[in-house]
Amino acid sequence: xxxxxxxxxxxxxxxLRLNEQxxxxxxxxxxxxxxxxxxxxxQQRDALQQRAEIGVWLASxxxxxxxxxxxxxxxxxxxxxxxxxDGRGYSIAYNLRARLGYAGELRAIGDVLRDQLFYMQRxxxxxxxxxxxxxxxxALKGLTDFSEVYQTSFDQKLPLFRxxxxxxxxxxxxxxx
Amino acid sequence: xxxxxxYDQQIVDERVKQYxxxxxxxxxxxxxxxxxxxLRLQNGLYMQIHAYMLRIAVPYGLISSKQMRMFxxxxxxxxxxxxxFTTRQxxxxxxxxxxxxxxxLADLASVEMHAIQTSGNCVRNIxxxxxxxxxxxxxVDPRPYAEILRQWSxxxxxxxxxxxxxxxxxxxxxxDRAAVYAHDIGLSVTKNAQGEIGFRVLVGGGLGRTPIIGxxxxxxxxxQHILTYVESILRIYNQYGRxxxxxxxxxxxxxKALGIDEFxxxxxxxxxxxxxxxxxxxxxxxxxxxxxxxxxxxxxxxDHDSQLNEFKADSxxxxxxxxxxxxxxxxxxxxxxxxxxxxxxxxxxxxxxEQMEVIADLADRYSLGELRITHKQNLVxxxxxxxxxxxxxxxxxxxxxxxxxxxxxxxxxxxxxxEFCTLANARSIPLAQLIAERFEDWDxxxxxxxxxxxxxxxxxxxxxxHIGNIGITGVEKKDHDEWYQVSLGGAEGNxxxxxxxxxxxxxxxxxxxxxxxxxxxxxxERLEAESFIDTVRRIGHAPFKxxxxxxxxxxxxxxxxxxxxxxxxRYSVPYFSPRF
Numbered sequence: 087x088x089x090x091x092x093x094x095x096x097x098x099x100x101x102l103r104l105n106e107q108x109x110x111x112x113x114x115x116x117x118x119x120x121x122x123x124x125x126x127x128x129q130q131r132d133a134l135q136q137r138a139e140i141g142v143w144l145a146s147x148x149x150x151x152x153x154x155x156x157x158x159x160x161x162x163x164x165x166x167x168x169x170x171x172d173g174r175g176y177s178i179a180y181n182l183r184a185r186l187g188y189a190g191e192l193r194a195i196g197d198v199l200r201d202q203l204f205y206m207q208r209x210x211x212x213x214x215x216x217x218x219x220x221x222x223x224x225a226l227k228g229l230t231d232f233s234e235v236y237q238t239s240f241d242q243k244l245p246l247f248r249x250x251x252x253x254x255x256x257x258x259x260x261x262x263x
Numbered sequence: 264x265x266x267x268x269x270y271d272q273q274i275v276d277e278r279v280k281q282y283x284x285x286x287x288x289x290x291x292x293x294x295x296x297x298x299x300x301x302l303r304l305q306n307g308l309y310m311q312i313h314a315y316m317l318r319i320a321v322p323y324g325l326i327s328s329k330q331m332r333m334f335x336x337x338x339x340x341x342x343x344x345x346x347x348f349t350t351r352q353x354x355x356x357x358x359x360x361x362x363x364x365x366x367x368l369a370d371l372a373s374v375e376m377h378a379i380q381t382s383g384n385c386v387r388n389i390x391x392x393x394x395x396x397x398x399x400x401x402x403v404d405p406r407p408y409a410e411i412l413r414q415w416s417x418x419x420x421x422x423x424x425x426x427x428x429x430x431x432x433x434x435x436x437x438x439d440r441a442a443v444y445a446h447d448i449g450l451s452v453t454k455n456a457q458g459e460i461g462f463r464v465l466v467g468g469g470l471g472r473t474p475i476i477g478x479x480x481x482x483x484x485x486x487q488h489i490l491t492y493v494e495s496i497l498r499i500y501n502q503y504g505r506x507x508x509x510x511x512x513x514x515x516x517x518x519k520a521l522g523i524d525e526f527x528x529x530x531x532x533x534x535x536x537x538x539x540x541x542x543x544x545x546x547x548x549x550x551x552x553x554x555x556x557x558x559x560x561x562x563x564x565x566d567h568d569s570q571l572n573e574f575k576a577d578s579x580x581x582x583x584x585x586x587x588x589x590x591x592x593x594x595x596x597x598x599x600x601x602x603x604x605x606x607x608x609x610x611x612x613x614x615x616x617e618q619m620e621v622i623a624d625l626a627d628r629y630s631l632g633e634l635r636i637t638h639k640q641n642l643v644x645x646x647x648x649x650x651x652x653x654x655x656x657x658x659x660x661x662x663x664x665x666x667x668x669x670x671x672x673x674x675x676x677x678x679x680x681x682e683f684c685t686l687a688n689a690r691s692i693p694l695a696q697l698i699a700e701r702f703e704d705w706d707x708x709x710x711x712x713x714x715x716x717x718x719x720x721x722x723x724x725x726x727x728x729h730i731g732n733i734g735i736t737g738v739e740k741k742d743h744d745e746w747y748q749v750s751l752g753g754a755e756g757n758x759x760x761x762x763x764x765x766x767x768x769x770x771x772x773x774x775x776x777x778x779x780x781x782x783x784x785x786x787x788e789r790l791e792a793e794s795f796i797d798t799v800r801r802i803g804h805a806p807f808k809x810x811x812x813x814x815x816x817x818x819x820x821x822x823x824x825x826x827x828x829x830x831x832x833r834y835s836v837p838y839f840s841p842r843f
């Protein structure tokens with residue numbers, strides 16, 4: 087199960103993670119819906135792009151620019167969070183959405199927990215494979231921690247000061263009128 | 264000062280709710296300590312040696328008397344009756360229980376305060392000039408921009424898990440009073456030749472293990488673009504800052520590795536995409552925020568009250584105080600008053616609940632109900648009528664808030680040190696007390712004149728020892744004994760510099776004697792009206808080193824039954840650090 091578009095849904099994608107014996111060049115990508123590591127995509131691009139559906143995932147040290155030109159070929163792009171505190175994935179997501187124009191499913195995978203989801207959805211993630219040892223219904227609550235935000239990001243193109251009429255100091259405003 | 268509107272209040276209230284739930288999940292065991300750690304850190308909550316410590320944000324150091332009274336309430340209800348003002352213009356409470364912290368945040372939210380992003384690897388509280396808006400040398404009031412940056416950085420979704428903490432300071436005077444050279448981003452708001460407002464942007468300054476003075480990344484960023492420019496700096500840092508080694512993770516290391524030119528190229532390539540986009544500031548927003556920082560209705564007064572001069576002639580203590588603690592205000596007949604939290608023998612930056620309440624009353628009666636916290640851990644009443652100075656001095660003296668030592672030897676910056684902090688190698692506060700007591704004589708201090716003495720219990724430099732004229736650092740040695748390195752020649756302000764270590768380290772009890780010897784050299788060598796730092800710069804380190812190390816130290820070591828257990832009288836718990 088994953089969270090997608092703010093609801094809990096069944097998921098039939100498999101994330102391929104290479105073990106030490108496997109290489110990006112030689113690993114066999116199983117049939118069906120597989121999210122492959124970026125390196126596997128780059129090495130086996132010709133074969134993989136023949137598939138009806140293919141996904142790719144980026145490690146936090148990898149660059150989304152490496153997918154430039156291929157963006158439209160994926161049904162899903164995932165970004166891995168090796169641990170909670172590694173925040174590179176937030177900028178990767180922002181760049182995929184805002185700079186590379188990726189419009190498909192953007193999924194957070196790895197150490198993904200309830201308390202990161204609010205920020206993750208703001209930078210452009212719309213799917214979350216939360217850690218399997220935690221309650222996914224509970225994690226869903228993380229998406230609604232705040233009902234207002236100050237700054238722009240991918241989800242909110244205008245900062246608060248351009249969206250609403252905010253009041254100045256009433257004392258001074260009165261004096262000016 | 265800035266007041267919350269319904270949006271600000273809603274965000275802070277929702278934060279309290281979110282945090283309360285996180286604490287609940289921690290207490291029920293649903294969250295492990297490892298998972299809870301980054302959550303509590305984003306909220307200024309540290310687990311220290313004896314208890315939890317909560318750091319509360321005081322945006323750019325500005326608070327109201329009502330907020331100060333809330334600190335007194337928190338000190339009494341949840342802590343041990345006092346709080347500690349920090350070098351980043353915040354306040355910390357050191358003796359809290361985890362289960363109380365959600366209620367503390369709710370109390371704070373009721374007076375438009377919070378603890379958001381006061382620790383953790385995120386954008387921290389924005390600091391600024393403690394004399395903003397009243398300084399005679401001010402070019403542009405930095406406070407509206409500080410508030411705009413506060414809002415922009417609050418819960419920024421992309422920059423909450425940076426490689427390391429991120430500190431921004433902003434100044435608007437000709438003289439830098441916000442240590443902009445020692446911050447991850449240092450902003451000086453200024454005007455160009457056409458009179459347009461913009462920012463000189465410095466990047467990659469910082470203290471800690473690798474002290475570096477910030478480099479100029481852009482000479483002038485027009486005010487409209489400051490948020491997007493800062494965003495691009497943070498995006499480059501978030502992607503490329505080192506995460507493999509916590510000691511090399513600050514932005515200064517990235518800037519150094521890439522070189523300022525390459526770093527600037529990357530930032531501006533990112534920025535090209537944002538410039539003039541929706542993140543661009545509008546004049547409506549700047550004007551709106553600026554309405555909270557307009558001049559109060561100052562009375563038409565004149566300087567040089569004759570009564571003041573008479574009283575000065577009569578009272579040495581008052582004239583010393585006038586000389587050191589009262590600063591020129593840009594409006595005639597007004598003065599800026601610095602209340603000293605550095606009375607020799609006291610803990611630098613500590614204030615009791617009773618003092619906080621008196622200070623709040625003083626602010627209401629003498630300074631339009633507002634206060635500022637300085638990065639030197641003192642408090643400022645920014646708008647005092649000169650004719651009220653005598654009464655104010657008398658009342659503040661009764662609360663021991665008028666030590667005439669601002670900018671002098673006993674105006675010591677000190678971190679909490681090993682009694683509280685798990686990182687520290689050595690104690691800081693007792694050393695600050697020992698030094699202050701040795702050099703307590705006011706005539707001596709006034710004769711020495713301007714000098715800064717900063718103490719950190721370890722290399723992480725919370726006491727900003729690198730930019731003290733004299734800097735003291737607790738260092739780790741074998742046997743885990745307390746040892747201190749002494750550095751010389753650091754400075755903040757327009758002529759910022761990093762101090763250099765003078766030689767082998769000293770024991771706790773040797774340090775005051777070391778300082779005495781450094782001062783002897785200064786008194787011997789100084790030219791007329793030359794400050795300590797100017798003498799150091801003119802004659803170099805050699806004469807100081809020589810005098811410090813030529814003769815042996817005849818100081819007796821502290822006698823304690825067990826040197827691993829030192830019980831400072833002030834804290835009624837046995838002092839035991841896991842590091843000793």
